[in-house]
Amino acid sequence: MLAYTGIRAGELCALKWGDVNMEELTISITKTYYNPTNNKKKYTLLTPKTLSLYV
Numbered sequence: 001m002l003a004y005t006g007i008r009a010g011e012l013c014a015l016k017w018g019d020v021n022m023e024e025l026t027i028s029i030t031k032t033y034y035n036p037t038n039n040k041k042k043y044t045l046l047t048p049k050t051l052s053l054y055v
Contacts, residue, residue: 005027007027007029008032008048008049010032010033010034011029011031011032011033011048013032013033014031014032014033014045015027015029029048030047030048031045031046031047031048032045032046032047032048032049033045034046
């Protein structure tokens with residue numbers, strides 16, 4: 001999916017089923033997974049770098 005869409009790995013990790021519209025075949029990128037310390041229990045969901053992205 002990363003190769004075909006151009007989204008970042010953190011954005012892919014933060015996706016939920018509510019972000020996928022199967023009727024319109026679109027994905028809404030609204031957040032990104034941020035974990036600078038590589039600690040599985042302490043992470044943050046941030047807004048993505050690009051404001052709008054159509055996939």
